[in-house]
Amino acid sequence: xSGGSTPIRxxxxxxxxxVRGALAALLSLEEDLTVVAEVGRxxxxxxxxxxxxxDVALLDVEMPGLDxxxxxxxxxxxxxxxxxxxxxxxxxxxxxxxxxxxxxxxFVVKDTPARQLAxxxxxxxxxxxxxxxxxxxxxxAAGVSPLTERETEVLRTARGGGSAxxxxxxxxxxxxxxxxxxxxxxxxxxxxxxxxxxxxxxxxGWLLGE
Amino acid sequence: xSGGSTPIRxxxxxxxxxVRGALAALLSLEEDLTVVAEVGRxxxxxxxxxxxxxDVALLDVEMPGLDxxxxxxxxxxxxxxxxxxxxxxxxxxxxxxxxxxxxxxxFVVKDTPARQLAxxxxxxxxxxxxxxxxxxxxxxAAGVSPLTERETEVLRTARGGGSAxxxxxxxxxxxxxxxxxxxxxxxxxxxxxxxxxxxxxxxxGWLLGE
DNA sequence: CGGCTGCCCTGACAAATGTCACGGTCGGAG
DNA sequence: CTCCGACCGTGACATTTGTCAGGGCAGCCG
Numbered sequence: 001x002s003g004g005s006t007p008i009r010x011x012x013x014x015x016x017x018x019v020r021g022a023l024a025a026l027l028s029l030e031e032d033l034t035v036v037a038e039v040g041r042x043x044x045x046x047x048x049x050x051x052x053x054x055d056v057a058l059l060d061v062e063m064p065g066l067d068x069x070x071x072x073x074x075x076x077x078x079x080x081x082x083x084x085x086x087x088x089x090x091x092x093x094x095x096x097x098x099x100x101x102x103x104x105x106x107f108v109v110k111d112t113p114a115r116q117l118a119x120x121x122x123x124x125x126x127x128x129x130x131x132x133x134x135x136x137x138x139x140x141a142a143g144v145s146p147l148t149e150r151e152t153e154v155l156r157t158a159r160g161g162g163s164a165x166x167x168x169x170x171x172x173x174x175x176x177x178x179x180x181x182x183x184x185x186x187x188x189x190x191x192x193x194x195x196x197x198x199x200x201x202x203x204x205g206w207l208l209g210e
Numbered sequence: 211x212s213g214g215s216t217p218i219r220x221x222x223x224x225x226x227x228x229v230r231g232a233l234a235a236l237l238s239l240e241e242d243l244t245v246v247a248e249v250g251r252x253x254x255x256x257x258x259x260x261x262x263x264x265d266v267a268l269l270d271v272e273m274p275g276l277d278x279x280x281x282x283x284x285x286x287x288x289x290x291x292x293x294x295x296x297x298x299x300x301x302x303x304x305x306x307x308x309x310x311x312x313x314x315x316x317f318v319v320k321d322t323p324a325r326q327l328a329x330x331x332x333x334x335x336x337x338x339x340x341x342x343x344x345x346x347x348x349x350x351a352a353g354v355s356p357l358t359e360r361e362t363e364v365l366r367t368a369r370g371g372g373s374a375x376x377x378x379x380x381x382x383x384x385x386x387x388x389x390x391x392x393x394x395x396x397x398x399x400x401x402x403x404x405x406x407x408x409x410x411x412x413x414x415g416w417l418l419g420e
Numbered sequence: 421c422g423g424c425t426g427c428c429c430t431g432a433c434a435a436a437t438g439t440c441a442c443g444g445t446c447g448g449a450g
Numbered sequence: 451c452t453c454c455g456a457c458c459g460t461g462a463c464a465t466t467t468g469t470c471a472g473g474g475c476a477g478c479c480g
Contacts, residue, residue: 015321016299016320016321017320017321017322017323017324018233018297018318018319018320018321018322018323018324018327019229019232019320020324021236021323021324021325021327022229022232022233022235022236022324023228023232024324025232025235025236025239025324026231026232026235026236029235087228089226108228109228110226110227110228110229111225111226111227111228112227112228113227113228113231114227114228114230114231114232114234114235115231117228117231148426148427148428149427150427150428150429161401161402161403161405161406161409162402163402163403163466163467164466164467164468165466173428173429173430174429174430174431175430176429176430176431176432177428177429177430179466179467179468179469180428180429180430180468180469180470181428181429182467182468183467183468183469183470186468187469191371192371192372192373193371193405193467193468194405194467194468195371195403195404195405196371199371358456358457358458359457360457360458360459373436373437374436374437375436383458383459383460384459384460384461385460386459386460386461386462387458387459387460389436389437389438389439390438390439390440390458390459390460391458391459392437392438393437393438393439393440396438397439403437403438404437404438
């Protein structure tokens with residue numbers, strides 16, 4: 001199954017040190033895999049990758065410094081030969097789409113059995129694509145974001161919890177305009193509240209780009 | 211440091227299979243530790259513990275079926291000799307307090323370096339208490355919940371996102387009363403919104419007891 | 421060009437949310 | 451017993467939020 005030649009070099013990126021170390025232990029059990037680098041922040045991925053030249057990078061989505069998706073783009077641009085496998089905590093439908101668009105070769109949720117991870121790494125290294133089938137179905141169902149640019153921006157700013165007047169000031173808009181965008185977003189997401197709309201949009205990954 | 215006699219028997223409970231397996235791999239590297247059981251739901255902890263008789267149980271807080279805190283109580287009641295080490299994703303200040311009240315011997319966040327985990331397990335097994343010092347400080351700062359029982363209940367129900375009228379119907383109260391409790395909670399949490407108050411209360415672990 | 425669509429912006433209006441003052445009950449302290 | 455404080459419950463009131471109709475501006479197609 002795995003040649004006895006040079007092992008696959010791995011970079012791990014996860015903000016939770018315990019999980020990172022545990023994954024390293026798990027993957028190191030495989031003879032054809034070797035962990036050459038570990039980082040805890042998204043903005044450390046590219047510098048560390050330049051130094052250690054991994055074959056495959058395992059990136060978490062939720063990370064400080066830089067989004068896992070953004071880190072994927074940056075890494076693909078900096079080291080095109082390095083494949084990316086995104087390993088995320090919870091399978092927000094839109095994350096998969098964004099990750100693939102950013103150049104990831106695989107997408108795995110942390111619910112999957114541990115034994116499958118090594119196989120996923122090998123498949124990605126071989127140039128194949130790896131996706132959770134059920135998650136892929138959900139992604140197709142969720143579709144692309146129906147929100148317009150302004151609506152997304154307003155909703156994103158509204159996460160902070162300020163009042164409509166605050167948002168208006170922050171975005172240099174009239175208070176009524178802000179409320180109108182919010183209303184449109186509420187309608188499109190099928191929510192009842194502003195808070196509800198934020199939840200739905202976040203769950204679908206429609207608020208990503210920082 | 212560790213005697214060559216019988217190893218410490220461990221039970222792992224975490225809803226993310228990948229993390230669970232990775233932790234098992236990490237801990238199995240230690241000669242004096244052995245993982246005898248793994249479960250993915252809170253309500254499977256006690257039955258599985260009865261069967262496998264572990265010395266120490268590592269429980270995540272966020273789990274389906276039964277809260278990690280509640281699982282701690284249940285496990286302490288069922289097998290008093292089994293120590294509990296709570297290993298949680300994010301260190302909500304109030305979680306620590308609740309976990310200790312429920313009978314946990316230790317509380318570790320997943321940000322801690324992987325090498326310390328095995329030591330934490332050994333300390334817990336030896337009858338010592340293990341807590342993250344910075345988290346302990348935060349917990350004291352956050353203090354006990356200032357919310358009254360009704361306020362907590364209303365806030366907890368409000369998480370679903372319904373309108374005040376919905377809450378009133380669900381709780382058999384007047385709509386005005388619901389708004390009043392909400393208002394009190396908003397004041398006590400220092401929030402501006404209902405949504406804000408929910409966030410703050412959740413972050414401090416004041417909404418736990420299901 | 422004229423018509424059309426889609427997005428952005430805005431103010432007026434209705435509905436919800438948050439605040440306030442008040443009354444009732446229970447338990448402990450003086 | 452009486453007072454006092456804490457909690458619960460309620461309605462009236464001001465503020466905020468969500469909805470609606472409509473105007474302005476770009477791009478696209480006939």
